[in-house]
Amino acid sequence: MVGFNKNIMRTILLASYIILIGLIITGISALFSYLNTGADRSSMLHTEIQKVEQYLPKLNWEPLQNEGRPMDSENLNALQNDYLDAWYVKQIAYKTNKIAGIKDYYTDSARLNLYDFIALNKAKNITIEATTLQHNPTLEFFSEDGQLAVITDRNVIEYKRVYKDETLVLETNELSTYKIVFLLEDGFWRIRHLVKEHTEIYKPENKMVNTDSLNIKGINYYPQATPWNMYGDDFSKDTISKDFKIIKDAGLNAVRLFVQYEDFGKASVEYKKLEKLKHTLDAAEEQQLKVVLTLFDFYGDYSVLNWTLNQKHATTIVNSVKNHNALLAWDIKNEPNLDFKSRGKDLVIAWVDHMIDLVKSLDDKHPVTVGWSNTESASILKDKVDFISFHYYEDLSDFDEAINKMKTEIPNKPLVLQEFGLSSYRGIWNPFGNSENDQMAYYKLAQEKFKTHNLQFMSWTLYDFTEIPKEVVGRLPWRKRAQEHFGFINQNGETKPAFTYISTL
Template sequence: MKKNKLLYRSIIIIAFLCINAGIIYGISQVMAYLNTGADTSKILHLDLARTDYYLPEVTWVSINNPGRPLEFANQQKLEQDYLDAWHVKNLALETNNTDGIYDHYTKSAQEKVNALIAYNAAQQLQIKSTTLSHNISLEFYSADGTIAVLTDKAVTGIENIYRNDQLIKEREFNEDYRIILLLEDGFWRVRHFEKLAINKVVTFDKTIPLDIKLIKGINYYPENYPWDTFNEKVDSTVFAQDFKIIKDLNLNTIRIFIGYEDFGKATVNDLKLKKLQTLLNQAHQVDLKVMISLFDFYGDYDMKNWTLTNQHLKSIISAVKDHPAVLAWDIKNEPNLDFKNRKEERVLSWLSQTIKAVKKIDTIHPVTIGWSNTVSALKLEKEVDFISYHYYEDIAELSTAHQSLKNKTSKPIVLQEIGLPSYDGLWTFNGNTVNDQAAFYRQLLDTQKRDRINYLFWTLYDFNEIPTDVAGSLPWRKNKQAYFGIIDSTGVKPAYLLVKSMN
């Protein structure tokens, strides 16, 4: 009996302790949650490095000051807090929420921003905006280091105005400002914000020609690294061997893909850049031109991230734009597939500003967009230098579809992707053999020669493994992606011999 009583007592005590521990833990979690919610910097992610949320191009035109010189550390702090003030105001105007305004504006400046937010909320307006570039000059810096006056000229950016989530106006801006900032509690806060001038927006209307008579090419991935061309295990030997095969097919162009995350997002990985340069060097060795598709697997077109994608773009294009192998820039692969989930207007707006960003950096090479079909191919026609579309429909209708597109535009047209998988597995009701694939290529090349179509087919190799994030996990969608190549594990397919003989 005594043993049973001791056991019962022990169980009761342990249960009591566990219940109390659970209660204490629950209270602590609630308190942690409430405290986190009260931290504006956490809400706005301003505790992160600015490369994670806002990175417009900044040029200090002048830091000359007759009195106290602006030390480099103070210059960096002033720039950080000033740009954070822009970022916080942009977020506030988008959400009609004043979070963060207190931390970045003095009391009198807060009143003006808050009044604007209240007016927009009453009118059911939301303003999505971002700045893209700043040109800052120091006009005054007080002897005690607590007052700074800046002029910020040619502040460029984009502003979209919505009412009830419906876009009613989109504009680019180029404006001059004078800003007074006060140092309070270790932060530079905006005291006064004055618009000085509205300038003409710089446009890039010049069309850049395609520097090749007729594109005959292929979309390229290494055999063992599909959708992962810049894997650390891929070296110059792999590129050299593959490019020799492509050249022996009498082709003159390859199209490659650069992943936004793979290359490091806003902070581009130097090793990836070196591998890109290696690829270009090997292509140039055998006189192949390279069309570079950017932002592969990127799907967030929100305006608040545009400065990050622009920084990514600048790093890549600046590194290789003078390379003789570069043929053209393809902004994004099949962005129209994101229209439904990301909203067409948002995708098109990002594409438009990204084209401008490319042309600002590189005035030599033409720009295109890799649309997934002919239906979307003429979107942003006036902004690209040539039209690109993909075709995975009835090959018998290719000539008609291409001619229809040609009748609607004066710009060069590239059939950027086309192919047929030699896959007749369990998950297909109407599959294709390697001979079906060869017949497809015969019809393609007959049409291409007759209509003088610029084309790049999909692709050189069959692949052993298809990444799930490329085609999903459904076997009837995923499996066929492995069999588009004209070379398989046993050697060349009949389509390979046909391509070689007809080019």
Template sequence: MMAKKNLYRALLLLSFLAVNAGIIYGLAAAWSFLNTGADKSAILHIGGTIEQAYQPKIIWTIEGQRGRKISKQALGELEKDYLNAWYVKNIALNSYDQLGIADYYTEDARKQVNNLVQNNQDNHVRIATTTLSHHPQLEFYSLDGKLAVLTDHNVVQFEKVYIDGTLVHQQRTLHSYQVILMLEDGFWRIRQMVKIPNPDETENEPKQLSFDTKKWRGINYYPKDNPWNMFGRTFDESYIQKDFRTINTMGLHSVRVFVPFEVFGGASVKEEMLAQLEKLLDIAKEHNLKVLVTLFDFYGNYDLMDWTLTHRHAETIVSRLKSHEALLGWDIKNEPDLDFESRGKDNVLGWLSEMAKQIKQNDSIHPVTIGWSTPEAAVHLANEMDFVSFHYYEAPENFTERFLALKDSVYDKPLVLEEYGKSSYSGIWNLFSNSEDAQASYYEKMQTILTKEQLPYFIWTLYDFETVPSSVVGRKPWRKAPQKYFGLIDSEGKEKPAYRIIDGKRKGTTN
């Protein structure tokens, strides 16, 4: 009997302790929540950290800062919350959703944001906007670490203004701001942000590039066994060595390669991928080849809120390779005009125009182009490019007229036929109406025209491929089958008749 009483007492005591522990834990969790704020990524519904969605370039100046010297960690926290404040405001202006504003603006400051957003909503105005770069100078950091004053010089911002869903205005602006921030409940919050005049700065004249496209004779390159998938685990230096030796032996001088955006890591470019791309350029140099790098392949999101991520992708690659002796130039995007209908022509062109500026800021030496899918599409942004590139896969008989029309439209801009070729596929999907000899005849006609017009070119492509990913041409077999047979060399390594048409050294026409 006594044993049962002791057991009951023990159970009651344990229950009491468990209940109290639960209460204490709940109070502690609530206190922690109130002091640190809700999870920032959850607030903004972005499925990850804000840093994964918004990465404008930021360069700090802390020399001459007054007050307490700021630590690297404290500066990092200040930077993070300051950029987050810009991000949540951009979201609010675009969607009228003000979640997150309370975390990054003090009470008085968020009233101003709320009034602005409400006024826009009442007038059916929506502003899609993002900042592209910041140059904050820390003016003051208080002794208690709870007050910071900075001047953000030359903030580059791009915005599109919509009224009732119709785009009425878009612009790229440059402004400077005086900003006061307070540390409250674990967040740096903007207390005041005032636009101030920009300092007078003399814009640097763009450098005149020196390059000669007339001798460019090249080929679009993928290895035979892993087309559209040459980087990562499938990267094989020995195959590239062999293929580049073959390309050089043919009398060609250059290759065009493609950087798949997501595979390379998007905004956070993977070191492994970057090292492999650099190694490819090293191999090209060994074989006296130059490389035209297409920076964005398999990329199709031109949304303004995504711009800074693509800028970091380009900045990382361009900064790493811009001094490489084998680098020929930069091709921003492969056939972006094919995205006009699905993504919006203005969105695509706006992204391309800004990307060209970003690349030239990081590399003022190498030329920049865009790989348009047709001669007609290549008139877009021609004045902003260093040379104009286009693709052509139709009958040789129609080429000259369309080429000359483009030439007249872009005046003195150098032109490059960046992709051209003909499949040798003969099968059920084209009623066995083609052949390798027909492919050779196509090249013979095209090479005659290109020689006459002194038009530089990149052939599509070195090899036939046994497999073509559905992501390239879709799942329809009548589209996939021809795509496998564009090579000058078949999938077994045998030279096709077209190879002998292109082989400049064999014909004694390597220049």
């Protein structure tokens, strides 16, 4: 028995020794791999950066004709990613006055100046919200050992907002040129020197599109079965085509459609959504309807650091459909003024202003507008847009005065009433609401006023809906019930009395 126990003990000791040796070899192998490949950058960051996906300015590399060693695409891509991430962490540092992440993208000497600048701003309670919107880098030099690179980045478009004691003291658009020296350290490109060689105020050209032929008589559109989810799994071009025929036969010539920012994939616009949008434009063209396309709906952030992502979204949409025959105009954003209180009026207007410039730079053939929620905001950026769009859900007894005031403030631009309407809901949540006959009387009077003022219009909306997402009007049942009954066609597919006045008299 004693000999048997000794054998068991020897076996256990031998097995333990083998396991220990295996663990040591595994550890040494992992350490060797780490030292030869460099640490995983994602584990080093303290700013939760997800590489370039968080920062997507437009980037235009000049053809590679650099001195020294030729640059291959793999190295160029790595250099580009680390360069943009360096800008991103610097913008975060300037906004928060915290240095986390700086050491990951700047060498020892380069980060000292950044640390001093951040410390000074923190002491004086200064913060900077900034972004770069376009880069035009040229690779000047790539060393033979592959450890050093020099680029010149010309005409960098920068936007900055400087705050002192949480009060905006400076807003600026700049066009700058930088010289940057990179060192390859631990497998990553870090900035050793970044020198601004030139800067000037950036004033983008604002080309106006001729709108003399603009004659919008239209309607805002969602399919009855899939409102606010038009491009989802239940997308049906046949349904849309039938609805567009109803709209055309009713005497209208245009529809307003919506691109929801998150639904379309935000900066990474989904190909399938784009294809469905194109099919919708095809259906409009088949019925000889023109489309006013709203680029941002259900979006309300406006943070400066997100501008490059918003820019990528708009660029993808515009470039994908700007040559479609059905396209009539771009509407930048649905009712941005509703975000003035929560996001800050100046910031929202700055965002809209930039998006107007962007869309005009991508498409100089189609007019651009903004869908303001009321007449009071309609004059904002009036000199930037090609025509004025506004919404009106107030009492029609005040309509004439409001229109005359707008014509005085904005004498040289077409006015388009982009949304208007009256709910025919009368029920338990609003027993004193309007009837379908009240709705008909409203549209009859509205059309009379449009004729008097020679006003273009787009009503809300073709259908009554059975389900309204909470994101549209919230959860309150009396608001949801009212929103369900703005249509000219009821939930059973029957035309309501107001349908008689869906178009001009």
